Amino acid sequence: MTEVKEIEISKIEEPKEALRSYFTQEALEELKESIAREGLLQPLLVRPVGDKYEIVAGHRRFIAIKELGWEKVPCIVKEMDDTETLIKRIHENIKREDIDPVDLAEIIHKLYDRGGYTFK
Template sequence: MNIIAQTEDNRLITTQDEEVQHIALDQIKANPYQPRKTFDDTKLDDLAGSIRQHGILQPIVLRQTIKGYHIVVGERRFRASQRVGLTTIPAIVKTMTDEDMMELAIIENLQREDLNAIEEAESYRKLMDDLQLTQQEVATRLSKSRPYIANMLRLLNLPTEIMRMIRDEQLSGAHGRTLLAVKDKRTMNKMAQQAYEESWSVRYLEDCINSAKNSKTSKQASTSKKKPKFIQQQERQLRDQYGSKVNISTVNKKGHITFEFTSEEEFKQLIQQLNAQYRK
């Protein structure tokens, strides 16, 4: 006999030759691997009202432990049943490993209707970290493309404040990915706040970022033209020698030579070159 268990977002799990049991609510605990920590009270009240009127139409799925049961699928129905005052709940008890529990909890979380882009990205990261999966393996398991997974994970590189804005639906995930093109975090936060306050579309935000970049490039070009030719020549020579962008500036008869690096590896390589030159 096949029994169909339903997830919180209408995904169906088929179990074979397993009977529905009525399990006491006080023996059931939440899935310890459940990434979802908060539940909408209004939606839980609505579900409780439905259960009060029609009962529980689909059993939840549990895993038996030494001290009772852990929820595999159906935590919202479990919580709503507590609100109604039920003492038992129909359930299917399945045998599964910790890894199975972990993966199913994360996948179920990914299928929530109210999932925001940051929560989605965090779920992909949790799958990768907890189950030691690559981006390609996550993409295959979830029937998504690897570039899609990679683009979602990039959102986790945003400043905390911008991630909060996406969680609160003040900005979309697409706004967040667009803002990643801004390298300066203060500028990024400022543009994010402005985009929220003025209801910028993603396209308009992109245009503003490109405009700011073009303006900066023009300013740098203008500054470069004002430098004496021999300084520009020295910058080119140092750049060729050390493989790094170099800026030489003079203010009030004081000069600065600045080397640019974009990673720790480039920094270490530059220091080694400078030390080797100093010892000559």
């Protein structure tokens, strides 16, 4: 069973490698309205990094929550290395909405550079 943990906003860091180079202010405002109205329907996925946590999935939700003034956020905490983190981010972003082709190319290049992945 997956455990959801409430983590202070100040202990959560934005991703070292954000997958999207941009998103619109309008989309962020819509997300903020949804969270304010319905609450956070899906916890963030984070990984421990030192005494803090890095966002793996939920970067835009995190930005919306910060702007709404929340002090804590529900998170699923999972140990994972950099490659697994990048793969989870790819999966999360591709299934949600179209990703910019340039952003996708940069992601694929990062996986290739890390080894163990080929273009087949």
